[in-house]
Amino acid sequence: MTPAPASLVLVRHGESVGNVAATHAERTQALVVDVATRDADTPLSERGREQAKALGAWLADLPAGEVPEVVWCSPYVRTQQTARIALETAGLDLPVRLDERLRDRELGVLDRLTWRGVLEHHPAEAERRRHLGKMYHRPPGGESWADVALRLRAALRDLQERDAGRRVLVVVHDAVVMLLRYVLEELTEDELMTIVRGSSVHNASVTRLDRVDGAWRLAAFDDVAHLAELDAPITEHEGTEDTHG
Incomplete structure (x- = not known):
């Protein structure tokens, strides 16, 4: 039997300034999400930092047998900030392994465009996406969901070999959580x-x-109970092209 971690706790980063900008763009029917940084450098919003602290409080309250022993993290700023704040809040001194294969999906020419922006600036791509579907549509210069799944399979092979038997916290992005479940x-x-x-x-x-x-079993999905005191929103910008996920 292939060695594997005992458990994987998948966490999406806290709210980023990109999430805030994407939600604003959707509400105002804008064509472009107003974010000055490149995707990899987009930081948490103030609310996102509070969410990371709430995550840390949740980690601190876990029974000893459920506390993560190591962290794997996307190298993007918002994921690193989420991991660091959560660990500091929890009082945990854990090794953090950054791996670029855990990064967010790359959108190529559609980066920072809302769905209205895609229709306006790249109508042919909008039609290709409609025909091919989310899984297999690869925008020029970007990735399909299948592309992301391929690099996640490679990352998981290394993770399973390096941290077999451990409880692993994985801090990543919206689509990456979904695709880790898929794999x-x-x-x-x-x-x-x-x-x-x-x-x-x-x-x-x-x-x-x-x-x-010998198989992976889902124990919890998209649990936000630890964010209740923040009155965390439970809807996310759906009209954007996976911007800053």
């Missing part, structure tokens, strides 16, 4: 898209998979 649970495209249509992955939410009898 680990061996979902079909239709099963994944049913989940995607039914629920987004909320900022600072917790998804947990446990290794049971």
Whole structure:
């Protein structure tokens, strides 16, 4: 049997300034999301920092047998900030492994465009996306969801070998959480898209998979109970092209 971690706790980063800008763009029917930084450098908003602290408080309250032993993290600023703030709040001194294969999906020519912006500036791509679907549409210069799944499979092989038997906290992005479920649970495209249509992955939410009898079993998905005191929003900008996820 291939060695594997005992459990994976998948966390989406806290709210970023990109999330705020994307929501504003959607509400104002703008064509472009007003974010000055490149995606990798987009930081948490103040609310996102509070969400990361709430995540840290949740980690601090976990039973000893459930506390993560190591962290794998996307190298993007918003994910690193989320991990650092959460660990500091929890009083945990854990190794943090940055891996570029855990980065957010790259959107190429569609980066920072709302769905209205895509229709306006790249109508042919909007039609290609409609025809091919979310899983296989690759915008020029960007990635499809299938492309992201391929690099996640490679990252998971290294993670499983390096941290076999450990409880691992993985701090990543919206689509990456969904695609980690796709890979680990061996979902079909239709099963994944049913989940995607039914629920987004909320900022600072917790998804947990446990290794049971040689297979991954979903124990929690998109749990935001630890954010209740912040009155955390449970809807996310759906009209943008996965911007700053």
